[in-house]
Amino acid sequence: MLMPKRVKYRKAQRGRMKGVAVRGSTLAFGDYGLKALEPGWVSNRQIEAARVSLARSLKRGGKIWIRVFPDKPVTKKPAETRMGKGKGNPEFWVAVVKPGRILYEMEGVTEVEARESFRLAGQKLGIATKCVTRTRG
Amino acid sequence: MEVQELTITRREGTGKEVAKRLRREGLVPAVLYGVGAPQALTLRTLDVLKVIHGRGGSTTLLNLKFDDGGGGTRTAIIRDMQFDPVTEKVIHVDLQEVSMDRAITVGVPVFPQGEAEGVKEQAGILEMILREVQVSCLPGQIPERITVDVSALKIGDVITVSMLAPLEGVRILNDPGQAVVTVSPPMAEEVAAPAAAAPEAQPAEPEVLTERKPKPEEVEEKAEEKERKK
Numbered sequence: 001m002l003m004p005k006r007v008k009y010r011k012a013q014r015g016r017m018k019g020v021a022v023r024g025s026t027l028a029f030g031d032y033g034l035k036a037l038e039p040g041w042v043s044n045r046q047i048e049a050a051r052v053s054l055a056r057s058l059k060r061g062g063k064i065w066i067r068v069f070p071d072k073p074v075t076k077k078p079a080e081t082r083m084g085k086g087k088g089n090p091e092f093w094v095a096v097v098k099p100g101r102i103l104y105e106m107e108g109v110t111e112v113e114a115r116e117s118f119r120l121a122g123q124k125l126g127i128a129t130k131c132v133t134r135t136r137g
Numbered sequence: 138m139e140v141q142e143l144t145i146t147r148r149e150g151t152g153k154e155v156a157k158r159l160r161r162e163g164l165v166p167a168v169l170y171g172v173g174a175p176q177a178l179t180l181r182t183l184d185v186l187k188v189i190h191g192r193g194g195s196t197t198l199l200n201l202k203f204d205d206g207g208g209g210t211r212t213a214i215i216r217d218m219q220f221d222p223v224t225e226k227v228i229h230v231d232l233q234e235v236s237m238d239r240a241i242t243v244g245v246p247v248f249p250q251g252e253a254e255g256v257k258e259q260a261g262i263l264e265m266i267l268r269e270v271q272v273s274c275l276p277g278q279i280p281e282r283i284t285v286d287v288s289a290l291k292i293g294d295v296i297t298v299s300m301l302a303p304l305e306g307v308r309i310l311n312d313p314g315q316a317v318v319t320v321s322p323p324m325a326e327e328v329a330a331p332a333a334a335a336p337e338a339q340p341a342e343p344e345v346l347t348e349r350k351p352k353p354e355e356v357e358e359k360a361e362e363k364e365r366k367k
Contacts, residue, residue: 061324064324108263
């Protein structure tokens with residue numbers, strides 16, 4: 001699963017997800033993309049599950065790009081622990097996603113195949129998404 | 138070279154309040170620059186969508202006419218367009234006025250033509266590395282598109298900028314060695330990981346750069362203390 005190799009700090013604050021994605025909101029590599037429609041945290045497990053779903057639905061036909069990286073650690077306190085005694089331990093990693101962000105891109109398949117693959121992959125993520133295409137002549 | 142007509146309206150107000158009101162009314166704020174002082178304009182969104190439909194925006198030459206009849210006709214290209222990241226609606230248009238006898242730099246879309254041999258016979262993937270090339274030419278000679286014949290491409294073959302068919306009066310500005318299109322090998326099929334190992338295996342934590350490492354003196358002191366206790 002995706003996670004950073006090295007980090008400056010082991011734990012991070014939660015932060016806010018105001019506004020829309022300005023960077024990473026246009027297709028850069030492929031002809032089709034999966035765009036986030038709402039803000040949220042997408043965990044490394046979800047990213048991997050959606051990637052596997054895309055790879056399976058494409059079989060060997062197309063090429064996939066992942067446009068988000070889970071670089072934010074999320075901590076959790078152990079079960080049945082009293083409050084206090086400091087912040088919990090890092091449990092998993094998330095990518096902070098704002099509306100408009102392209103999550104995956106795809107190339108080498110038909111539009112129908114791409115839309116179906118992205119529909120299946122979108123179900124693995126915890127946020128609403130839509131399929132976008134490159135406007136071409 | 139096709140020239141399209143576009144009716145423009147002068148815009149008095151500026152700022153986001155005015156822009157938001159215009160967008161609600163089905164209009165889009167725009168700016169015209171290039172010759173003289175920049176001018177704030179308003180366009181009808183549907184007109185803009187008609188102009189860009191099926192074309193790269195900056196390859197269409199526009200004849201701008203003011204709706205009040207003043208200002209004469211101006212020739213311009215769409216230099217830039219801004220879209221809403223979520224709804225993908227047009228939110229702003231940059232128009233650049235051009236002189237027909239002065240060369241300009243524009244981006245022209247590149248399109249593959251034919252089916253590559255590597256795709257048809259070897260199940261490869263046609264990959265467009267460069268989708269737009271920068272060209273310098275007179276406004277009247279802007280090509281609508283540049284087509285690349287990819288039918289002879291096998292897996293691993295590359296077409297570079299220098300291999301693009303030369304067009305009269307058009308100079309390509311990109312690096313001649315830059316790759317435009319290639320055929321990459323098909324994706325390797327995933328080998329299913331052993332079911333028992335995958336979910337239980339806890340990933341190692343990443344290296345923490347600011348983690349405080351104990352100094353060698355401190356380590357020695359601790360070791361001495363332990364020995365004393367014993």
